[in-house]
Amino acid sequence: MLWQLKKYAVGFMEILHIYRQYIILLSLVVASIFLLQTNANPQLTYIRRHLLFMTAVVSRFQVWLPEYESAASVKNLKERNIELFKRNTVLEEAYLENIRLRKLIQFRDRFPLRTVPAHVLNKIPNPRLSVLILDAGYNKNVRMHDNVITDRGLAGKIIEVHENHSICELITDEMFRAAAKIQRTRLDGILRWEGRPNEMGFYGVIKNLDVRIGDVILTSEYSEYFLPNIPVGVVYEINNEVPGLFKDIRLKTFSDLNTIEEVFIVADTSRSVAARSGFEEQFLRNLK
């Protein structure tokens, strides 16, 4: 037995002796690579990154290999996966809603007028009748012509009230008109929708008057239904090359009326509060 082991050892040593130069080369190369690994240079970072990528590629090939999991456990895992996916979607939705509602609560707390929060039950995207159906009606003291706002600016006005719900005409309705003014110069004009989503026209400013891109448009004191100084939008295009006396002014609305889900109905119609200086800042600070 011992003799045989000795024979194997001698044979092994002989093999080592014959191939010694290859073994030594391999050992030195391995030692060099080991030393290279100890560096923190960008070259090594690059190599490590590519090695990780190659590992990912190789692991993708592994997917093609036959799966040794039992059919029952695979089915079980798939069901669990679907369940987790559903739960994840619900949590994600709740998280986003949480962020949105927190902002709205903050806005409501510091807003000087009494407001009724309302959820959008339905949107009717017909350009001839652009309205929202809200989940607040007489039961929450909502009245005709109450202003509807978001934390960023004007959204529309109530045109129909029922016991549990009401209908809001959006500012992007074809029939919508409102008196408005430019914040910087106090020039008056009329707001109307011109057919593009989240965009409006500001009509009635004579061509030689001062209007600049970036001017903020607010509701005016002349308006019959709207409280003054509620921001509507910002001027992004001015065109004097149109026939007639007036400029062609276009603005982008502050409220995104395509994705609107929660609004505030202004239940307090005190014009004196809205006319105070700095009222519009309640909205404009949310845009920053």
Next chain:
Amino acid sequence: MGIVIRKRWKLLWFAGALGAGYFIQYNFVLPFLSIGHWLPDCQLILTVYIGYRYGAVAGSFFGFFSGLMQDVIIDFYGLYALSKTLAGYTASYTASRHVLLIERIYLPVVVAALAMFHDGIYYGIYVLGVPMSWRTMMVTYALPNAIYSGIIMFLLLMLIPKRLLAHMPASE
């Protein structure tokens, strides 16, 4: 037992001589040999010579340890060690009895060729992840340095007496 102790001493002598030789050539010889940014690679010349004369094992070992000393200078451990190990190993395969009479011409060519091989590996790793081109580095630095190393090898061989050169390479 005596043989083992003698071998250990031999190894210590080898390491000491290598370190001292490297220190001397890095501080006193290289500054006089540089032409612009071109420099001969003295370690590589010695590695190739040892690989050529004494075989793959000696060439690989010498290449590894002399490369390691250069790695200390550039603070990139393993880079010169790897390229010089491979150069020292490859040098042993260039030895041939058919070139004995033209060794003074042949060996510098081998040095230049292996310098290109060595720098090819060196810059191949060195340019990874940094905004440098391997081809530019090879043309700007590796090629002139390889030619310069070959010339230095030729001059060294001219200084060595012919009778010392006229013996068989180890791998033959």
